[in-house]
Amino acid sequence: MSTLTASEATASAAPAKIxxxxxxxxxxxxxxxxxxxxxxSGWQIYNASPLFDxxxxxxxxxxxxxxxALLWHFAAMWLLMINGLAYLVTGFATGRFARKLLPIxxxxxxxxxxxxxxxxxxxxxxxxxxxxxxxxxxxxxxxxVLVVLSGLSxxxxxxxxxxxxxxxxxxxxxxxxxxxxxxxxxxxxxxxALALLVPKSLRAMIIGR
Amino acid sequence: xxxxxxxxxxxDKRLLVKDSLKVMxxxxxxxxxxxxxxxxxxxxxxxxxxxxxxxxxxMLKTVSKFNDAxxxxxxxxxxxxxxxxxxxxxxxxxFNAYYSLDEAPEVDGxxxxxxxxxxxxxxxxxxxxxxxxxxxxxxxxxxxxVEGWSAIGSWTGTPLRDFLKLVGADMRxxxxxxxxxxxxxxxxxxxxxxxxxxxxxMTFKFAGETLPRAYGFPMKIRVPTKxxxxxxxxxxxxxxxxxxxxxxxxxxxxxxFSGS
Numbered sequence: 001m002s003t004l005t006a007s008e009a010t011a012s013a014a015p016a017k018i019x020x021x022x023x024x025x026x027x028x029x030x031x032x033x034x035x036x037x038x039x040x041s042g043w044q045i046y047n048a049s050p051l052f053d054x055x056x057x058x059x060x061x062x063x064x065x066x067x068x069a070l071l072w073h074f075a076a077m078w079l080l081m082i083n084g085l086a087y088l089v090t091g092f093a094t095g096r097f098a099r100k101l102l103p104i105x106x107x108x109x110x111x112x113x114x115x116x117x118x119x120x121x122x123x124x125x126x127x128x129x130x131x132x133x134x135x136x137x138x139x140x141x142x143x144x145v146l147v148v149l150s151g152l153s154x155x156x157x158x159x160x161x162x163x164x165x166x167x168x169x170x171x172x173x174x175x176x177x178x179x180x181x182x183x184x185x186x187x188x189x190x191x192x193a194l195a196l197l198v199p200k201s202l203r204a205m206i207i208g209r
Numbered sequence: 210x211x212x213x214x215x216x217x218x219x220x221d222k223r224l225l226v227k228d229s230l231k232v233m234x235x236x237x238x239x240x241x242x243x244x245x246x247x248x249x250x251x252x253x254x255x256x257x258x259x260x261x262x263x264x265x266x267x268m269l270k271t272v273s274k275f276n277d278a279x280x281x282x283x284x285x286x287x288x289x290x291x292x293x294x295x296x297x298x299x300x301x302x303x304f305n306a307y308y309s310l311d312e313a314p315e316v317d318g319x320x321x322x323x324x325x326x327x328x329x330x331x332x333x334x335x336x337x338x339x340x341x342x343x344x345x346x347x348x349x350x351x352x353x354x355v356e357g358w359s360a361i362g363s364w365t366g367t368p369l370r371d372f373l374k375l376v377g378a379d380m381r382x383x384x385x386x387x388x389x390x391x392x393x394x395x396x397x398x399x400x401x402x403x404x405x406x407x408x409x410x411m412t413f414k415f416a417g418e419t420l421p422r423a424y425g426f427p428m429k430i431r432v433p434t435k436x437x438x439x440x441x442x443x444x445x446x447x448x449x450x451x452x453x454x455x456x457x458x459x460x461x462x463x464x465x466f467s468g469s
Contacts, residue, residue, distance in 0.1 A: 045357065046357070048355075048356035048357060049354065049356035049357040049358040066355065066356065067458075067461055067462035067463050068269075068462060070355070070462075070463065070464065071269040071270075071272070071273055071462060071464075072269065074272070074273070074276050074464065075268070075269055075272040075273075078272070154357075155469075156280075156283070156468070156469060157351070157353060157469050158288055158289075158290045158291075158433065158434050158468070158469045159283055159284065159285060159288055159434075159468065159469075161288070161291060170351060170353065170359055171359060174357060
């Protein structure tokens with residue numbers, strides 16, 4: 001060790017720099033699985049009584065019929081809720097949310113959106129989120145909280161009546177639940193597309209570096 | 210009691226009508242678990258079943274039983290379902306069943322008697338006229354279907370807990386099990402704490418009129434703290450029991466507690 005020069009030490013330390021800590025990676029992928037299970041079973045449940053003039057193709061739903069879909073939905077919800085709660089607690093407690101997601105300024109968001117659309121947004125340092133990322137990641141956390149709260153409302157509209165009141169009434173909570181799902185799907189499309197455009201970000205979410 | 214297959218086609222009526230014959234042969238036990246493109250793709254990619262269908266089914270059943278316990282735990286016997294003004298009543302109130310209205314039971318109210326069995330002091334059967342003598346109350350509450358839709362209705366009848374007291378039921382028993390006249394024999398267990406909930410009602414009237422055939426004449430059990438499929442219609446008998454006797458929908462995989 002003592003024979004290493006300063007520059008060698010820096011060079012060998014650099015690749016070891018952890019971009020995504022293990023807890024983030026673990027919770028990210030648990031959440032990914034839980035979300036996909038929830039969305040696909042949710043589409044099957046939606047089909048039993050569609051809110052709009054369309055149904056989801058059976059090829060992309062989970063559960064086979066309403067009863068099966070409900071079993072999946074109410075099983076995967078534990079995975080989603082427990083993992084999500086652990087993520088929120090850890091995110092706040094470690095200061096990661098404040099460090100990574102703040103501040104979000106309108107000027108920063110606008111300039112980074114412009115840069116992103118002209119493919120000039122830098123991804124040299126993956127440890128610092130740009131304003132587009134901050135907005136999307138903070139936004140999806142809020143949507144994630146809302147989708148769970150609206151889901152609990154329509155699951156237990158009597159026992160959790162106070163929660164239903166937050167959304168207005170039971171039918172409104174159903175719409176909120178649907179639109180949160182739609183927002184998550186939209187996020188998923190953008191998120192996956194961008195991760196594929198910057199593959200090292202995907203690598204960081206898998207092996208940490 | 211014969212165990213019904215876990216997967217019953219023809220439950221999503223709307224879906225069934227749409228997909229009709231094209232879909233029905235697809236609805237197999239296997240599909241119940243693996244439905245969905247990504248699971249299918251995953252299976253093909255790895256060359257083995259990612260999720261063994263029977264073990265997944267067992268896992269889901271186990272979680273559903275766990276969810277029964279969770280719901281029983283958070284059930285507050287004093288929490289009332291929200292009530293509404295008459296102006297909020299849904300018109301027309303939907304008819305909903307696993308059969309068409311033509312196939313709904315036609316019960317002769319004059320010949321009908323409510324049979325009372327199990328852990329009760331007085332096992333006498335009750336005629337409709339006798340039941341009509343009991344004090345009645347009206348509630349305007351939201352009926353929430355397992356499918357997701359809801360409708361507000363006005364139901365009038367005798368609180369079930371008053372009747373259970375009257376017949377000397379063992380209130381410490383676990384369930385009140387209802388058997389009904391629906392075709393294919395609908396039945397459903399109601400946990401005792403829900404049976405004793407102040408809003409759980411033996412219903413004889415809908416919107417101030419004698420309960421019509423569409424909504425369960427001569428008697429339905431209105432349970433505003435449960436999903437609609439656990440609101441028995443065309444009731445023939447009730448049994449106070451400690452045994453879990455299953456139910457028409459519960460046996461097919463709907464969560465048994467299904468509280469709201």
